[in-house]
Amino acid sequence: MSERPKNLLGLVPVLNRWKYPILVLSIIAMLGSAGISLLLTNEYQSTTIIYPANILSVDPDRILQGEKIEVTGSSVELDRLTTIATSEQLAYFMIYKYKLYLDYGYQDMESDINKFGAMNMWYTNLDVRPNDRDALEISFISHDKYKAAAIANDIAARIDVLNQELPLENRKRVMEIYKDQYNYYSKAYLNLRDSLNEVRKNYGIYGLADEGYHLSKSVIETQTELAQAKGELEVMQQSGGSTTALKARINGLEKALATLTSSGSVYNLNKYAAGLKATKDLDSIQSNMLSRYIKAKANFDNAKIALNGKISTINVVQKAEAANRKIKPIRWLIVAGSTIVTFLLSVIFVSLYELYKRENYRFE
Structure with missing residues (x-):
């Protein structure tokens, strides 16, 4: 053997x-x-490359304050974009938008089995990875090369939308705070303005140019004319002349002086002196409240602009295009x-x- x-x-x-x-x-x-x-069936792969922008530098609130926009972000922003790209929220959005469940052999997404199968196929065809240059490469595989390119580009756009929505709730709360401040200072300013107008009306102080000077001058001139008229009356009485016109003039001057100095008239020196301090105090408070009101209004307007602002949080370096050759x-x-x-x-x-x-x- x-x-x-x-x-x-x-x-x-x-x-x-x-x-x-x-x-x-x-x-x-x-x-x-x-x-x-x-x-x-032939399968095609399309890839888009994006750089993350610094999410703080593209915050509309900071931009309104004049801060510059940084082109690239840190590894934190890169990790955030990667997390969003591989999230179920984005996956469901794209599957429903492009009806990819039909491409994967499912008629609908009603049952859990269909959802699980479609999601599994989605993640099989999706490739998200940071490269050695701190950029994010997003690749998608499909039997239709044009659909593959469209989905890859749409993933990048959807990442930008979801990334912008992350601070949106906090920004809404901040805007509500600014709105409350604006409403409070607006109401307080209007109340002060009405109060100041009422005080001016009561005391006859309307803030006219040289108002106090002219009022004091009128009192002095009237008193001077009255004293002169009374002196002339004494002389006329001693000389035996007619004093009827002079007495009438003195009577008119006394009434004019009473009007300028009594509290019953609108323009009078006593009321002016009494109300001057009150109006100055209210005017100072109103000026301070006006500055706060203007600042609160500016903050509220900026918050509304920031809330409606759509500033991209990514920089697209390379858009996905239809592949010339199949990948498998x-x-x-x-x-x-x-x-x-x-x-x-x-x-x-x-x-x-x-x-x-x-x-x-x-x-x-």
Whole structure:
């Protein structure tokens, strides 16, 4: 009985005996894999590349204050964009928008099984990875090369939208605070303005130019004319002249002086002196409240602008375009791999079979 071979040369006689079956199986595998590969649908991959902007530098509140926009963000922003890109929220949005569940063999997204299957296919076709230049590469695979490019670009746009919405709730709360301040100072300013107008009306102080000067001048001039008229009256009475007109003039001057100095008239010196301090105090308070009101209004207006502002949080370096070449299937590789695997399995099988026969023969 011959000894078992100690090297691969012992396989040569085995392969020689089984060469035709092995050859037939290899040819069948080659033809079968070729036919199957021809039935496979071509798949195309499109890639878009984005840089994250610093989310703080593109905050509308900061921009309104004159701060500059930074083109690139830190690794924190890159991680945030990666998280958004791989989130279920974005996945569901894209699957529903492009009806990808139909491409994945599902009629709807009603059942949990369909949702799970569609989501699994989505993440299989999606590739999101940071590159060595701190940019984010977003790739998507589809049977339609134009759809693949459109989805990749739309993913980048959706990332920007979701990234902008992250601080939106806090910004709304800030705007409500500014709105409350604006309403409070607006009401307080109007009340002070009405109060000041009422005080001016009561005391006859309307803030006219040189109002106090002219009022004091009128009182002094009237008093002077009255004193002169009374002096003339004394002289006329001593000389025996007619005093009727002079007395009438004195009477008119006394009434005029009473009007200028009594509290019953609108313009009078006593009321003016009494109301001057009150109006000055209210005017000072009103000026202070006016400055606060203007500042509160500016803050509220800026908050509204910031809330409605749409400033991109990403910088698109490369937009996805329709691929010129398919990414898979690689048909020659499928055929070659199937043929080689079938050949090796056939060799292993016949070798084991020959070994089995030889061992049975030894023990007989």
